[in-house]
Amino acid sequence: MLKKMKALRLDVEALFSQVVYGHGYLHYGYWPAARADEVSLHRLGIAQRAYFDRLAEAIPPGTQSILDVGSGTGSNALGLSGKGYAVDCVCPSPNLNAMARQKLPCASRIFESKFEELDVRERYDLVLFCESFHYLDARLALQRVDRYALKHVLIFDYFPRQDSSETKRVSRAQFNALLKEDLSHAFDVQWDLDMTAFIIPTFEVLDGIKNQFVQPFSVRLIHELRQEHPMLARLLAFSLRKALAKLDKRSIRHQTFPAHNEYRLLLLARK
Numbered sequence: 001m002l003k004k005m006k007a008l009r010l011d012v013e014a015l016f017s018q019v020v021y022g023h024g025y026l027h028y029g030y031w032p033a034a035r036a037d038e039v040s041l042h043r044l045g046i047a048q049r050a051y052f053d054r055l056a057e058a059i060p061p062g063t064q065s066i067l068d069v070g071s072g073t074g075s076n077a078l079g080l081s082g083k084g085y086a087v088d089c090v091c092p093s094p095n096l097n098a099m100a101r102q103k104l105p106c107a108s109r110i111f112e113s114k115f116e117e118l119d120v121r122e123r124y125d126l127v128l129f130c131e132s133f134h135y136l137d138a139r140l141a142l143q144r145v146d147r148y149a150l151k152h153v154l155i156f157d158y159f160p161r162q163d164s165s166e167t168k169r170v171s172r173a174q175f176n177a178l179l180k181e182d183l184s185h186a187f188d189v190q191w192d193l194d195m196t197a198f199i200i201p202t203f204e205v206l207d208g209i210k211n212q213f214v215q216p217f218s219v220r221l222i223h224e225l226r227q228e229h230p231m232l233a234r235l236l237a238f239s240l241r242k243a244l245a246k247l248d249k250r251s252i253r254h255q256t257f258p259a260h261n262e263y264r265l266l267l268l269a270r271k
Contacts, residue, residue, distance in 0.1 A: 129153075
């Protein structure tokens with residue numbers, strides 16, 4: 001049930017991003033000045049594009065072929081294809097892959113599979129994880145990295161600050177330990193940059209939208225429904241009680257996210 005809800009959430013986010021922003025990005029925004037200068041969905045869309053630009057800047061010279069792991073709607077792959085890279089994708093979601101097929105060039109293949117279970121003959125100059133590594137079994141993913149990455153691995157994603165008891169969402173310390181244990185023979189960390197400050201404004205904007213606009217509107221809507229349609233208001237209050245309870249709470253994710261997570265841009269280079 002939880003897996004189905006997560007898949008549905010991603011589908012909804014992808015559709016929203018495609019319809020509202022016109023690009024279908026599923027990643028957070030990147031803010032070069034490390035501050036939210038406007039609380040609007042329009043500004044968030046610009047920041048998501050800036051995220052892609054920062055990602056593209058990090059691709060090492062000499063890269064020709066890329067495997068985009070967790071490719072979502074294909075928006076990053078499309079942008080990278082437009083820059084001259086040969087890009088293939090791997091994603092387990094049929095719905096997201098259907099969106100990707102509508103926009104990607106015919107030369108880009110989409111492997112409908114979990115990365116940990118991917119079994120193809122191709123190899124790539126660069127294996128890319130854009131907000132997708134934290135979904136994966138870290139050790140199995142690194143084993144696949146060794147198999148598919150000819151030159152580099154680029155990870156633009158967040159890591160929990162606390163160690164995990166699970167195989168997914170590992171801390172950076174756990175990630176580094178796995179690298180040392182399993183890939184020290186094959187890869188070096190070329191650089192590891194802390195990008196948390198440049199990502200946090202995303203949550204400032206989302207918190208602002210909820211606290212300044214969505215929450216007051218929902219309170220006013222429920223009040224008016226109770227005045228004009230009391231039976232409907234009671235029905236909605238019961239059926240949407242969990243969602244309404246969340247709306248009643250002030251959002252402070254711009255504080256909780258950096259307290260529990262760090263956002264990194266890592267480049268691994270094959271020895």
